[in-house]
Amino acid sequence: MLVMHVILIDILTSHGGWLCVEKEVPQMSLDTCLTRSRGPSGESVVRLGVQLLDVYLEFLAGRCRPNTVLAAAYDLKVFFTVVAKAPDQVCAADVLGFITAQRTGRVGEHAVV
Secondary structure, three states: OEEEEEEEEEOOOOEEEEEEEEEOOOOOOOOOOOEEEEOOOOOEEEEOOOHHHHHHHHHHHOOOOHHHHHHHHHHHHHHHHHHOOOHHHOOHHHHHHHHHHHHHOOOOOOOOO
């Protein structure tokens, strides 16, 4: 059983609150493998082995320093390991639940470390 606490806000009334979502989640894992190598020009190349994530990392590499790209790749690996969904299946509730779990230091079967 996965329990996610999600922060909600009604943009029309500016009233917010919490929603606790409990649901059975099949435990699949996205097969991400963080690799770091050198490209033909000697530039650092960071990949996770998932096409959409690799395209995003390539986009970052053109705009950020190599350590920033490496940090983003690691963060993506942790996120997709915990959420256990393909990138095209992730929704806002997954992201907010992950952030909330990190901030509250939740301990348990699905702990975020």
